[in-house]
Amino acid sequence: MKMSLLRFLNFLSKTHRKPIAAALFTRSLTTYSKQSIERRIFNRNSLPGHETSFGYSSTLHRIIYRSIHEDLTPKHLSVEHYEKNPAETKLEQDAARICTLLSTHSGSHADKLLEDASIKVSPSLVVEVLKRLSNAGVIALSFFTWAEKQKGFKYNTESYNALIEALGKIKQFKLIRSLVNEMKSRKLLNKDTFALISRRHARARKVEEAIEAFERMEEFGFKLETSDFNRLLDTLCKSRHVEKANKVFDKMKKRRFVPDIKSYTILLEGWGKEHNLLRLDEVYLEMKYDGFEPDVVTYGILISAYCKAKKYDAAIELFHEMEAKNCKPTPHVYCTLINGLGSEKRLSEALEFFERFKSCGFTPEAPTYNSLVGAYCWSMRIDDAFQVIDEMRKHSAGPNSRTYDIILHHLIKARRTNEAYFRFQKMSNEPGCEPTVSTYEIIVRMFCNEDRVDLAKQVWDQMKAKGVLPGMHMYSDLITSLCHKNKLGEACKYFQEMLDAGIRPPAKMFSNLKQALLDEGKNDEALNLARKINKLRGTPLVVGDQK
Incomplete structure (x- = not known):
């Protein structure tokens, strides 16, 4: 496939409600003392020692609760396995190397580096790289264009779909229509x-x-x-x-x-x-x-709907109705209630549902433990949350990166930002806890909100070195912070990098950057940015003649 990318890439580079059922059971939960429930959850004397909190405080860092705590309870729960076979490890290493090269170089130079890297292209590698580049549609397209010329490349539905996902995020719908026609001709739709x-x-x-x-x-x-x-x-x-x-x-x-x-x-x-x-x-x-x-x-x-609406008593009544109808609650239901009650600081009830969960014969897995970690954190009992993490390790049920995302969110909320950074730095040393893009976003935003932009950039560079690409919100946080520090040259550099990835900047962020440039008398730079944005909006990527 020959993509006419030059034109595009060149300019980038230069109501109070009652419960549903009329007659719901109103029986209360079996009462345990708070202490007895916690003893059932973990025996404090049998656990490995955990590090105590440092107690540092700094500017409050606000992170949206929903992005950290939502989707902790998938419908299909499975035990986390951290041992990978060598083929999987090699594929992930190669994918990370490719993403690192593409995120730091562009155009023909990137192509040459990819050639020199002597990485063997395979259908599974192409899919893995495209998935990792899902936040950078232009780079994803450049990689696909390079990969299809390599020995070992094979057109398949999964790679096309991964490319379409990345291009859809930057609203390249005209190109997507062309790809659909190409897939049809190859019988891959x-x-x-x-x-x-x-x-x-x-x-x-x-x-x-x-x-x-x-x-x-x-x-x-x-x-x-x-x-x-x-x-x-x-x-x-x-x-x-x-x-x-x-x-x-x-x-x-x-x-x-x-x-x-x-x-x-x-x-x-x-x-x-x-x-x-x-x-x-x-x-x-x-x-x-x-x-x-x-x-x-x-x-x-x-039950999830009533928890989201903070109608927790109604949610509990629905739980009892469910049991009365011999409809056995799933781990998902227990996680939802533990999450909801924990966020409302009804910790003893959340702990009791965890105890009921175990008494029903379920083996706690990472999502369930993560709900419990969150419940302790909402009551600012973070040391107890770390004891749950020790329990997870003992039962080979985690922790995972989401566990630490929850912990980091609450440490920052408690203004314990130095401890949050310390925990973040240790994540990579634990199997299954490699920071994800959401983890990096938490830490970068934390430093940006504290005007510690140099540390934000340091974390940013660590992220890029591992082949993790930032999304729109991370760019927005960093560029806005650089504007506040009057580092407009650096702000423009990251803005250009954002455009190179095909990411359209939020209107408010662009407006702030443009105004900061105008305030400093940099009218030409502001005008140049405006032209680039207009061109990005009006210049679709094009699929040329196919092989």
Whole structure:
């Protein structure tokens, strides 16, 4: 595939609600003393010693709770395994090397370095690199263009879909349409491709285009089924277009599709995330009217919705209703309640649900322990949270990078930023705890908020050296901080790097940078930035003639 990238890359470089059921059980939880529950969770005398907190304080660093604590409770829980076979390790090492090269060099120089690196290209390596470059669409496209010329490259659906995901994030929808046609000619299209395109349109607030992508599957020879309909609903709901999803449901119901229980639970989850219990109740009643009784997934979604709306007593009553109907709560349900009650500082109840979880025969795994870690942290009992981490190690259930993300969030919230940085530095030494992009974002933002921009840049460089690429929010934090320190030359450098990755800057950040330049009399630089932004918005990447 010959991509006409030069033109593009050249300019870049230069209501109080009652519970749903009318008659819910109101029995209270079995009462344990707080101390006896905690003794059941871990025996303090048997645990390895843990490091005490340092007690440093500094400027309060605010991090969005949702991004750290959400999705701790996947529907399918599995034990964490840290031992990898040599082939997996080699693939990850090669992918990291490639991403590091691409993030620090560009154009033909990057191509030469890739050639000199003598890395053997394989379909699995291409997919791994593209996934790691999902926040840098232009770089992902450059890599794909280089890789397809290498021995060992093979076109497959997974690599195309990974590229489409990266390009969708920078709204290169015209190029994506060309890639779809190319995939069709190679007989590599599948329904996942259209689901990806639909999701990227929805995330870009192009709702009608998202629906159109769903509809176009028929044009390419795919038969639309209820599962595809559900996927569209899920895409719209998870992109915060729940009202539109509900309208699509009403329009298509029984005309084109017969909804199943999953159709209803998707809408229930959507309204739950919007904290709209009135609409949630309406969908629930419609579901029951159509003959569907709540199953374990439905109850989990309802309990989660009430926890998000801070109706914890109602959530607990739903838990009891679930048990009374012989619908056994899953680990997901327990995690939801431990998370919710912990965030409300109802620690003793959260601990009791953890104890009930174990008494039901479940073996705690990383997501469950992470919920418990979060519960202790919300009550600022961080030393106890570290004892839970020791317990995780003893049972080979973690910790993982998300465990430390939770700890870091609460240390920073408690103004213990030096300790947060100390813990961050130790993460890489623990199996399964390599910092992720979200971890780096936490620490970079912490230093930016404290006007310690040199340390923020140091962490940034560590991240890039490991082949982890920053996203829009990280660039925004660092550039804004540099503007506040009047380091406009450096701010412009990172801004250019952001554009080189194809990332469109947030309007507010760009406005602040432009104004800072104007205030310093740097009118030409401000005008140059404005031109680059306009060109980025108006210059799509193009697919040329295919091989």
